[in-house]
Amino acid sequence: MEEHAPHTTDALIQLEVNRVVEDSTTDTRIVVLTRADGTSDLFMVWVGASEGESIRRALDTSTTPRPMSHDLIKSFGEHLGVKMERAVLTDVKSSTYYATVFLENKGVVRTVDSRPSDAFALALRCQAPIYVTQDVWKRRTGQNLDAWLSKLETKNIGAQEV
Amino acid sequence: MLRFAIHILNTEREDIGSAMITQMQVKGLMFDPYNNAYIVILRDEDQSEMLPIWVGKSEASSISLAIENVAPPRPMTHDFMKTYLDAFNAKVISVVITDLTEHTYFAKIHLTYADSEYTVDSRPSDAIALALRTQAPIFASESVIRKQSSEELDQWLENLKPEDFGKLDS
Numbered sequence: 001m002e003e004h005a006p007h008t009t010d011a012l013i014q015l016e017v018n019r020v021v022e023d024s025t026t027d028t029r030i031v032v033l034t035r036a037d038g039t040s041d042l043f044m045v046w047v048g049a050s051e052g053e054s055i056r057r058a059l060d061t062s063t064t065p066r067p068m069s070h071d072l073i074k075s076f077g078e079h080l081g082v083k084m085e086r087a088v089l090t091d092v093k094s095s096t097y098y099a100t101v102f103l104e105n106k107g108v109v110r111t112v113d114s115r116p117s118d119a120f121a122l123a124l125r126c127q128a129p130i131y132v133t134q135d136v137w138k139r140r141t142g143q144n145l146d147a148w149l150s151k152l153e154t155k156n157i158g159a160q161e162v
Numbered sequence: 163m164l165r166f167a168i169h170i171l172n173t174e175r176e177d178i179g180s181a182m183i184t185q186m187q188v189k190g191l192m193f194d195p196y197n198n199a200y201i202v203i204l205r206d207e208d209q210s211e212m213l214p215i216w217v218g219k220s221e222a223s224s225i226s227l228a229i230e231n232v233a234p235p236r237p238m239t240h241d242f243m244k245t246y247l248d249a250f251n252a253k254v255i256s257v258v259i260t261d262l263t264e265h266t267y268f269a270k271i272h273l274t275y276a277d278s279e280y281t282v283d284s285r286p287s288d289a290i291a292l293a294l295r296t297q298a299p300i301f302a303s304e305s306v307i308r309k310q311s312s313e314e315l316d317q318w319l320e321n322l323k324p325e326d327f328g329k330l331d332s
Contacts, residue, residue: 050218050220069239069288072243072282076247076252079280079282082250098236105250111249113242115242
């Protein structure tokens with residue numbers, strides 16, 4: 001449970017997952033998010049390789065022969081009648097983002113503490129919106145990294161994993 | 163359906179319809195250098211049956227954290243899965259490795275929520291990672307144990323070198 005999670009979305013900025021970029025030097029993935037209001041600034045979150053691939057698969061709406069971990073969580077929701085309302089990036093401490101997932105069942109809303117990667121992977125599968133607080137948006141890493149990111153993406157062409 | 167679940171909990175080996183199931187314990191994790199994957203070793207209580215299940219690196223890491231009872235600074239995916247279920251007081255009753263087809267294992271997770279029982283299809287790795295975190299028993303169907311050729315496994319184990327053990331990164 002996250003006590004500080006805002007219970008309205010008024011002061012929040014809605015984000016959309018744009019793409020997942022491979023950082024081949026560190027075996028991590030960079031999730032690139034854009035603002036839903038069309039403002040050009042980017043929001044980047046570094047995630048593990050398997051979490052990044054799970055997000056990528058959700059973006060591609062590609063399916064795997066067997067349910068992966070986040071498909072299983074989605075399946076729990078479908079069986080139990082739990083709806084994912086939204087994911088909110090609520091805090092950043094020592095370059096680590098904290099997320100809260102809002103879940104609803106029979107009118108009761110519960111919040112669950114989560115890493116951003118799990119929140120994104122589940123939100124994309126459940127068509128739930130993703131938000132960031134104004135405070136976290138202001139303290140985001142990766143500001144002015146657009147040039148670096150495009151260089152990384154150019155370098156990665158043809159080096160995608162199989 | 164609830165009666166069925168209690169049935170499983172109270173019995174070591176029980177005939178459920180036509181499917182016999184055996185309770186299994188997670189005995190350990192090994193690195194398989196030939197397939198660059200990890201193997202979860204399940205054994206039954208009297209150590210007569212062994213079931214090796216090949217899993218990916220991140221799933222192995224998650225199972226390892228649960229075996230070692232290590233709480234990572236941030237919730238990993240299966241910790242999140244557990245809190246998700248806890249938030250609505252849904253309980254994992256048991257997990258069952260149900261089938262083996264073309265080298266792929268299939269599993270089911272049995273849940274109770276608001277006096278009803280639910281069965282959810284899962285990969286064995288997710289089922290085991292969740293069972294270890296929720297103290298739910300792990301079962302394997304007799305057909306899975308029968309299908310898994312122990313002869314093949316023994317030969318494979320003989321080929322392993324001592325340095326192949328204990329390579330888990332955590």
